[in-house]
Amino acid sequence: MQATTNIAALLLSAFLISGAAIGQDDDQWTDLFNGEDTTGWSNPYEWGEINVVDGEIHLTASKKFFLVTDKKYDDFVFEGEVMIPEGQANSGFMFRCHSEKNKVYGYQAECDGSDRRWSGGLYDESRRGWIWPSIKGRTKEAKFLEHAEESQAYFKKPEVAGALDRNGWNKYRITCQGDSLKIEVNGVVTTEIEDDTDASGFIAIQHHGEKGQTYRFRNLRIKELKPQS
Known part of the structure; x- marks a missing residue:
């Protein structure tokens, strides 16, 4: 009986520790959007309509623009x-x-609605252009990691699990630590490279400039990481 009690106590203790660890991880996340207004964000452009609707940020414009974190x-x-x-x-x-003013440039995790299907690719906006998956014009600085072939297969086969939902919500996860950059779309790793062009900068969301179209964003959050030693 005593042994059973001790085992139960150990299991309970492990559960509580595990739960505390999960809670601690959740606490490390910071919401970038409060669901009510665009506090913490700025529009550096002289154009672009921004509305908050039902806990979403809606961007509408006739020219490309970005909403940028402060x-x-x-x-x-x-x-x-x-x-x-x-x-x-x-x-x-x-x-x-x-x-x-009127310009945002740098790393971009692509959301591609065309038949090309390069969502999750890495584009260097207003600077070097396509880094991955493009072959033409690919930057020589990029050091591609071992799973590049699997990532490329994802672009070629949009029917695989995790591919872009053209008519629904798509979840992006971007991890930056040192020179390592990783992009995931709906749980699938699409880009993972090393590039040392930028070590710091803003987060931004994009309207591509299609006249009268509205782009919707939600659940924007970030977890800051400690620099690698």
Whole structure:
């Protein structure tokens, strides 16, 4: 009886420790969007309509623009969801990016609504262009990791689990630690490379400029990581 009691106590203790660890992990996340207004975000452009509707950020415009966080981030895990409109559409999440008047540039996790299906690729906005998966114009600085072939297969086979939902919400997860950059779309790793162009910058969400179209974003949050030793 005593042994059974001790085992039960140990199991309960392990459960409580596990639960505390999970709670602690959750506490490390910071919401970038409060669901009510765009506090913590700025529009560096002279155009672009921004509305908060039912806990979502809606971007509408006739020219490309980005809504940018007020804070810069170094090493982190970012998560966000995007729904692109019907018809011609393209969007993305900028990270470690830079902002000037009427211009945002830097790393972008692609959200590609075209038949090309390069969602989850890495694009260097207003700078070097496609880094991955493009072959033409690929930057020589990028050091590709071992799973590159699997990532490329994802782009070629949109029917695989985790592929972009053209008519629904898509969850992006971006991890930056040092020179390592990883992009996941709906739970599938699509890009994982090493690139040392930017070590810090803003997070931003994109309207690609299709006239009258509205892009929707929600559940934007970030967990800052300690620098690698």
